[in-house]
Each structure stands twice: as C-alpha cells, then as structure tokens.
Amino acid sequence: NAGVMQNPRHLVRRRGQEARLRCSPMKGHSHVYWYRQLPEEGLKFMVYLQKENIIDESGMPKERFSAEFPKEGPSILRIQQVVRGDSAAYFCASSPTTGEVQPQHFGDGTRLSIL
Amino acid sequence: DQQVKQNSPSLSVQEGRISILNCDYTNSMFDYFLWYKKYPAEGPTFLISISSIKDKNEDGRFTVFLNKSAKHLSLHIVPSQPGDSAVYFCAASDNQGGKLIFGQGTELSVKP
Numbered sequence: 608n609a610g611v612m613q614n615p616r617h618l619v620r621r622r623g624q625e626a627r628l629r630c631s632p633m634k635g636h637s638h639v640y641w642y643r644q645l646p647e648e649g650l651k652f653m654v655y656l657q658k659e660n661i662i663d664e665s666g667m668p669k670e671r672f673s674a675e676f677p678k679e680g681p682s683i684l685r686i687q688q689v690v691r692g693d694s695a696a697y698f699c700a701s702s703p704t705t706g707e708v709q710p711q712h713f714g715d716g717t718r719l720s721i722l
Numbered sequence: 723d724q725q726v727k728q729n730s731p732s733l734s735v736q737e738g739r740i741s742i743l744n745c746d747y748t749n750s751m752f753d754y755f756l757w758y759k760k761y762p763a764e765g766p767t768f769l770i771s772i773s774s775i776k777d778k779n780e781d782g783r784f785t786v787f788l789n790k791s792a793k794h795l796s797l798h799i800v801p802s803q804p805g806d807s808a809v810y811f812c813a814a815s816d817n818q819g820g821k822l823i824f825g826q827g828t829e830l831s832v833k834p
Binding site: 611613640642648649650651652655662663665666698700708710711712713714715716718 | 726728754756758763764765766767768771773811813815820821822823824825826827
C-alpha cells in the first residue's frame with residue numbers, strides 16, 4: 608500500500624470531540640475517495656473528491672461529517688461531535704486522472720476509537 | 723440493499739490446490755469489477771480487474787471470470803499458497819470513475 612498515506616493510523620476520541628483524518632494520495636493522483644469499514648463488514652463508500660471539488664458525497668452521513676481536498680495539502684475527513692457508532696476503520700483511496708477507468712489504490716487506514 | 727454479495731464468509735484450501743472465490747451482483751449498470759486482498763491492520767491491495775466487455779482476465783496465478791448473464795464473477799487462485807491467506811473483497815463500479823461498491827469479503831485460509 609505504499610503511496611497513499613493516511614494519518615494518524617490510530618485515533619482515540621471521547622464522545623463529543625472532533626476527529627480529523629488526513630489522506631495524501633499517490634503521486635500523480637488527483638482523485639480521492641473515502642470509505643468506512645465497520646467491524647465484520649465490507650467497505651462502504653463515503654465521498655469522492657477531486658482538487659477543490661466534491662464529486663459524489665452520496666455515502667456521507669447528512670450531519671457531523673465533512674470532507675475536503677484543497678488545492679494544496681492532503682484531503683481531510685472531519686467528524687464533529689463524535690459518537691460511539693463512529694468507531695470504525697476509515698480508508699482513503701486514490702486514482703489517477705485519465706480517460707480510462709483505473710483501479711483505486713488504498714492507504715492503510717485510520718482506526719478511530721470513540722471512548 | 724447489498725448490490726454486491728459474497729455469500730461465503732470463509733474458505734479453506736490446501737496449499738497447491740485451486741482457490742475459487744465467488745461474487746454476485748444485482749446492478750446491471752456495473753461494468754467494471756475488481757478484486758482486492760486485505761491483511762489485518764492494512765488497507766486493501768488491488769489484485770486484478772475486469773471490464774464488462776471481457777469474460778476473463780488473467781494475471782499470473784490469478785484469473786477473474788465474469789458471467790454477465792448470471793451477474794456473477796469469480797476469482798481463481800492456482801496454485802494456492804499460504805501467503806494467499808487473507809480476506810478477499812470483490813468490488814464493482816458503474817464506470818463513472820467514482821465509487822466502488824464492495825462485497826462483505828471472504829476469508830481465505832490456505833493450509834500447508
């Protein structure tokens with residue numbers, strides 16, 4: 608999984624705090640995707656971004672969750688006022704900008720634990 | 723609404739034999755399919771993909787078969803090796819360059 612960098616690898620927050628997860632895509636990739644994996648489940652799509660644009664946020668919860676991919680710097684997934692149900696592994700993936708469909712390459716994830 | 727299903731949560735195979743992992747989908751708009759392998763505490767690693775214009779794609783020990791009429795795909799690993807032991811996810815896309823829909827995963831155990 609070299610290339611897509613996520614940090615922190617582990618994040619512990621108390622209920623009501625904010626969580627910020629960061630993702631730097633592979634070099635040359637301008638498409639970023641966020642997925643969430645709950646225990647014993649597959650990965651669920653959350654949001655798809657390109658630089659400064661949200662392309663598809665159909666998987667994002669309506670409240671408390673937001674994502675950005677600024678012109679400079681990593682993509683950020685922000686969770687406000689965290690609750691126990693937010694405990695999960697959050698994975699970021701990236702793909703290059705080409706006319707052909709390309710596989711997404713994943714980082715090693717951030718494990719979020721809510722106390 | 724589970725659009726991509728992997729009905730076998732686990733599979734055990736002897737080293738050297740063939741491993742066959744199965745995946746079914748319901749959305750006829752899907753036209754790009756991928757298999758990922760995942761070890762604990764790591765992210766998914768891309769293995770192999772197939773476009774809906776093909777029915778087979780091969781890469782070394784890995785072959786993916788697509789049966790569009792049955793909305794079914796399978797991953798064959800031959801010969802299986804103990805290092806192949808991991809959770810395997812199939813995923814599908816409607817080729818809009820966007821989200822992947824994942825199955826629940828199948829845990830493969832290859833015994834020496």
